[in-house]
Amino acid sequence: MLETPHHKYRPFAPVNLADRTWPGRTLQAPPTWLSTDLRDGNQALFEPLDVDAKRELFALLCAIGFKEIEIGFPSASRADFAFVRDLIERQLIPEDVTIGVLTPARGDLIDRSIEALVGARRAIVHVYNAVSPVFRDVVFRKTKAEVMAMAVDATRRVRALTDRRPETQWVLQYSPEAFSATELDFSKAICDAVVDAFKATDEARVIINLPATVEVATPNVFADQVEWMHRHIARREAVVLSVHPHNDRGTAVAAAELAVMAGAERVEGCLFGNGERTGNVDLVTLALNLYTQGVAPGLDFSRLDEIARTASRLTRLPMHPRHPYVGDLVYTAFSGSHQDAIHKGLCAQRPGAPWDVPYLPLDPKDVGRDYQAVIRVNSQSGKGGVAHLLEAHYGVVLPRRMLIGLGAAVQARADETGGEIAAAEIWRIFCDHYLKDSETVRYHGYDLDTRADGHHVRLRLAIRGRVVHYEGCGNGPLDAACRALPGAIRLCHYEERAVRAGSDAQALALVEVADPEDGQTVMAAGLHENLVTASLMALVRAWAGLALSAAIGAETGPHAVLGADGRA
The missing domain is CATH 3.20.20.70 (Aldolase class I)
Known part of the structure; x- marks a missing residue:
């Protein structure tokens, strides 16, 4: 323990300048x-x-x-x-x-x-x-x-x-x-x-x-x-x-x-x-x-x-990662609350307006940085960091309920690995949770016709290895598909996004469906070059996640059953 230093170190005497003026000045x-x-x-x-x-x-x-x-x-x-x-x-x-x-x-x-x-x-x-x-x-x-x-x-x-x-x-x-x-x-x-x-x-x-x-x-x-x-x-x-x-x-x-x-x-x-x-x-x-x-x-x-x-x-002198303005980590947030505030601040910032983003006293772009490294995710992070990385790297803004679920999954992965979770890993976790077919039900294709009484859709699904089709009519492809699928599911929420991938940009559809009997809801996504295809893929995955889909067997009521090879 350091001893009381008064016997060894003398404090420097202040200057007798009672009318000093510098405290009231600003740098101009x-x-x-x-x-x-x-x-x-x-x-x-x-x-x-x-x-x-x-x-x-x-x-x-x-x-x-x-x-x-x-x-x-x-x-x-x-x-x-x-x-x-x-x-x-x-x-x-x-x-x-x-x-x-x-x-x-x-x-x-x-x-x-x-x-x-x-x-x-x-x-x-x-x-x-x-x-x-x-x-x-x-x-x-x-x-x-x-x-x-x-x-x-x-x-x-x-x-x-x-x-x-x-x-x-x-x-x-x-x-x-x-x-x-x-x-x-x-x-x-x-x-x-x-x-x-x-x-x-x-x-x-x-x-x-x-x-x-x-x-x-x-x-x-x-x-x-x-x-x-x-x-x-x-x-x-x-x-x-x-x-x-x-x-x-x-x-x-x-x-x-x-x-x-x-x-x-x-x-x-x-x-x-x-x-x-x-x-x-x-x-x-x-x-x-x-x-x-x-x-x-x-x-x-x-x-x-x-x-x-x-x-x-x-x-030959290294640069400390926390060195003001230039360190690798000075524009980076790992804390969940910081990430959420930064993400919202960047979204609210308007071109030409005074810079006013929480936790960022300087716009990183002014010194040649971009925003991709501003938020990085580890075990201390939250959904705000996940949201920012998905938007910054893939152009994807998730609905809040889906983001909460994804944030929990990313947190679990970070706790498991003990390290940083990069944007590509977050995307993989998203794909595993929302873009993955169930073992029981897989989307197989569709046919769509527009008639005088609305849109007619014919869905082809593989259920427990056998291909079946369901038909329905509605005021749009999704409404028709909801009517076609057994269980009278209710579409609660639908959004569409474009995933940034250069010339290979794809449509991302995000849906939430509910079982009208018990109120259970499931969220899922679909990714495809065609928006209608992406939407129907998302709907089928969400429907498959409902408890009612587990009761579906080989018999499908009035709907035709196709063979395992897909032929009638």
Whole structure:
């Protein structure tokens, strides 16, 4: 058992921001997105990407719509340096995409980073140094003044080197690493000094990136920190305020959303949340969260499964089946009550109307999914799931009473197998229960004539191996058949459907008949290319299921009896 942790872990102090404004705001527009899959994401992989894989991932990020992409850490890796040069020299960077690289606040590493970017149309030089107390006191053993000097000296060096290469449009980005664990007044002071050192203007703004390098508090605390900086940073008009949330507490998406409400204009993260430890903020989830609130995210995830497969193949990271929006099971319901609600919601949803389907916050079709996997049946399911699968895969909508009976049969099969019951198996169970002839009575054929007094039908049945025929007249084929069959059965219910099977579409007839003496009812179905044939097959099967059919023997009263070979 975990002991009471108060002696070991200290709760993070809240921000004194009594007049915070972010709780009353809503997200109205997307932030500027930066993908760091090729830098932060790549350095967190078991096996970093090779050049071919990096090229493919870069092309994917461009196709999705990212306009800012951090492509590497060229001062730390020959492979990263070579990749940056490869993109620039082979002119693989679209005109509207800005690349960026990361460098520590060290002179020689800054030099190497800018060398890697020579010839780029537009580039972000992202400089960072850690500024929190534990880094100052334990890792660097430097004073606040010395830590600030590191950042300012690095900024001046970047400015001097980039001024010599005016052919590139240079953007400085500065990150006070471990911002979320740093005193706000010191974060402000060091960021103000960087903005001044780079001589930022309204037209040439500096990106100040506030990283939750490690999540140390709840998302509302991070939002308060961001709003405090948004209000107090000295030259706000010369700053693009950015955030880089990590997911140590599992709340990076919430932290990013609240940070944007609090004044952040830009968000850094990775596809599907890849990154160190528990990962960076998941940009797919964040973007689609905006989308479901009616805000166009500016990123194209309409082919989300293809994006996920490509990312998983390149990174060798599996996709959890419950991953928001993209997991194999996130649009799937096994629970009977969920299935019933989803099925009814999909039936009620009208084209062009606002999406309003229970348990589905996103229309699966918007991200390239269909509805076939929305409902899957197992032992936890009910008739709603059975109904949905039959309709989705076969176009068949069953009457409620028939659906209740089929649902019980499917439930029994699921309990027996302990696994999932696919649509094809449900159809087989339906066929076994409603499309199967009895051992005693089998449909053999019919003749139909239309006369002045109505429809005349001559039914041929095989009863206990002998073929007999029954004749009757009525106002339609079914009415005539009911009058022809012994027992004066009553037709309670009749429906017809077309079973989807391409060019081999067949008619499905569904009937319920009753014994007028004891009120017993039986439901059955018939499937045939011809609707009348399907209807008569269903009627005969239902009649055969009644108790009165068991009393029928070789003698058939006034009706003619044919031989076993079918001849009179």
